[in-house]
Amino acid sequence: MSSRSTVRDLAQIAVFAALIAGLSLPGAIPIGSLGVPITLQTLGVMLAGAILGPRKGTLAVTTYVVLALIGLPILPGGRGGLGVFVGPTGGYLLGFILGAFVIGWCTARLLPRYRILPALLVTAIGGILAIYLIGVPWTAVTVGIPLDAAAIGALAFIPGDLIKVVVTVLVASAVHRAWPGIIEPKPWPWAAAKAETDASGAPVDPEASGRPAVADPSVQQDDRS
Template identity: 70%
Template sequence: MAVFAALIAALGLPGALTIGGAAVPITFQTLGVMLAGAILGARKGFLSVLLFIALVAAGLPLLSGGRGGLGVFVGPSVGYLLGWLLGALVIGWATARLLPKYRILPALLWTAFGGIVAVYLVGVPLFAAITGTPLGLALAGSLVFLPGDVVKVVITVLVAKGVHRAWPGLIAPRTWPWKREKPVAPSA
């Protein structure tokens, strides 16, 4: 978990790309979050992101641009930062259900759902609330992040497929809730 928290931090080193007047930078750190969920699973992926966020809260300048400290948690990007927790959780949960085969298409869909939809679900409304931007406008403004996030999803799935092929059992496979066997009632 510490290694993935460090990976998320290291992916902030290249800096950030700010397009136009966007208050939320485009970074590689979301890639680390997606990889944490896809490789470590829901619990450990969530905890690695939580560790990273705790280090940021403690004042370490681990976010892109050397940002850190409690001030980050009142800024416009806090929703995305907190959305990383949900994203890692969703990706890890789904990955455990995609194993042992880990087919590419379902993995792409679930990783996109966790790494984009879940993160935006938290990030966009908090951005809108903090900046006073109408929700629809904030959602439209977030579309600038979509191409980069799609690339991160593809990279995550390709890396995770290789890791799970090399180390089977890294995440214990689970079954989908609707595929569980129903208990059979004892006959009299």
């Protein structure tokens, strides 16, 4: 695959960047029978990674963040501009980029099968852990409080984040079945090393490697078209 984006990639990047903005604008909306208010901005970030993959997903989130900093009112509550970046919550914007990358990178390795349990795990790592990994220390440093105090402050958002992780995985699972080829499947680093030793050894019977290997070429072709 070439690292250069096709026109279709560019359109997907722009539409998902705009989608994160569209999800940020309504503010908190009531969800479930209890009507718990939830903001949708991080849902958009997680979906970008889980549906578009590491390169396009990260670029979509980066585009969103750059436009917010440039001064478009696309952050929750119609905010935007550099003020957010120099304030205590600025780290989360960078965390979004890392989060989308982590989710996208792992998702490409879970495909083409995309089993739900590992998907939930990697989406939680990217969509919660990676985001707070930058967001919380940023708050601690700008506000000048201990790290654990800042982390306790962030705990309140975890239940909502967990719901968003589950929804992201369910949606991504349906999308990857209906539209195969949005993300090019990649092997895990350890699996790639193993495949190399396999290839240098006895020739592998393509029939024996099962459905995923057969599905691969068509998926890659779709991505280029």
